[in-house]
Amino acid sequence: MIHRHSGLVFAEHTLAVPLIHGDPDGPRIEIFAREAREADPAAEGRPFLLFLQGGPGHRAPRELPVWLRRAARDYRVVLLDQRGTGRSTPLTRQTLARIDDPAAHLARFRADAIVADAELLRRHLTGDRPWSVLGQSFGGFCAVTYLSFAPEGLREVVITGGLPGLTATADDVYRAAYPRVLAQNERYFARYPEDEAIARRVVDALREQDARLPGGDRLTPHRFQTLGIGLGSAARFDRLHHLLEEAFAGPELSEVFLRRVDAVVSFAEDPLYAVLHEAIYGQGAATGWAAQRVRAEFGAFDLDRDGPVRFTGEMIFPWHFTEDPALAPLAGAADRIAGKADWPALYDPARLASNEVPVAAAIYHDDMYVDRDMSLATAAAIGNLRPWISNEYAHDGLGREERVLDRLLTMVRE
Structure with a gap:
């Protein structure tokens, strides 16, 4: 399905993925993503940028966020409804009522599964080519999980207000x-x-x-x-x-x-x-x-x-x-x-320390949601990461001014 408005072209992508990625022959769910690109035919040849939304449990934005036009000048932007949200086999009190063991089911909807979904979507859209990732808040947590377990799928990573404590309880x-x-x-x-x-x-x-x-x-x-x-x-x-x-x-x-x-x-x-x-x-x-x-x-x-x-x-x-x-x-x-006590690890500190994927991360000095000191420690622990520490913006800086993304893209490319 293709839609055109506001000078952009929007394409819809749906992909069936395993509910449990360790069991590819087991039950499957769908993930949905909306692609946004400029109307210029040349935009079809641009690289992909995956946007990972804050949350957990929030769908990708439906309106046009401030940063989208800036991103679309360089990329085909993929707005993923993370599993269980929006049009990605949504989980609600209605749908969960039809599941025999909702707790066991819900345990499959953390960052590690979101990253595994993203890798399948990347291969579906790009073949073997890596793509760029923009992670906001919890989306940044997911990006660090991505760097830990599937860095081969990443060309560059930009994180805003979303560097987690790697070992924090x-x-x-x-x-x-x-x-x-x-x-x-x-x-x-x-x-x-x-x-x-x-x-x-x-x-x-x-x-x-x-x-x-x-x-x-x-x-x-x-x-x-x-x-x-x-x-x-x-x-x-x-x-x-x-x-x-x-x-x-x-x-x-x-x-x-x-x-x-x-x-x-x-x-x-x-x-x-x-x-x-x-x-x-x-x-x-x-x-x-x-x-x-x-x-x-x-x-x-x-x-x-x-x-x-x-x-x-x-x-x-x-x-x-x-x-x-x-x-x-x-x-x-x-x-x-x-x-539940047997949660698997979401980050690999050793692999992050030797990371070679270019990363730029905005750390908001007065962020109420994500701890500054934990973020600074994580920034120091990830190889090839350039931090931008700012008190100009609150947690939602990405959505306030286009220049936030513009600065981070400049940093990651340097």
Whole structure:
């Protein structure tokens, strides 16, 4: 299928791949990718660039991201719906209900399987030619897995806000994350000091009122607290303020507020994000609901104490699977995944140290989602990697200005 709009040509690719790559004769799923290239006939001869989306569990962008036109000047850009998302045999509460062992099934949807899918797609599109990879956030994690296990498929790699700790446990990740989230809270309330009183008023109202979201489920104080998930994005930093300033219609929470909150706290569109979020850090040990356990070390997030409300960030808690109707059918599977201890390694430090594929990586100094110190250590551990450390952008720098990708492409080619 070919579509043309906005000066670009879009082609669709679908490929059947093994559910378990170690069992090529077993069950198969489909992966879907949309290719974007310039309308100029010469663009058909350009090399391929695979874009790996942030997540986990998020489909490739459907709109035209800021960086796409810059990439299309040099490449045929492949926007992959990572397995289980978008049009790649999607996993939802509806489809998972038809699977006998959803936990075992979901364990096949981490970065190692995504990379194996990408290699099959590369061969399908390019034959034996390597391609370039652009990884944003979790997509950068996948790119490091790619460098670890299939570097022969890579021509060059660009990573933005996505260098993982190679040996970091889930506990390490969240123990480093909570202070960053608190720091971002302080920046937020310094910009909008009046919102501290509003946030406290909302929490008190939720304790007294039976506030229902559009789907009929209840908005609880700790669900409200998770609105901080967007504080690490420059675009969403101000959205929280605009949401809070319309929180009340008299003494009651406003319908407008509840509708907008629902769009943030519901995982109906991306349940895989919630189910697999901690599993992306699992290597040889169970994650065991690390975000919940480590949170107890940071009293500032305790809503029962007297003091200001502080929003949490990119953390998933067990109660998500009882309070969010989109996740409730997956509660048992999520608990089993949290207890799974035999996760295989996602990175090969020895192979990364001897890496010869050119790599350029943007490390955002004040990134709320990916720890700067872990990223710097990983940058030093990967051979042939050039880092760009910047405090000009938040985690979403790639989507803010075209020059972010332009600079990284210049670096990787040097």
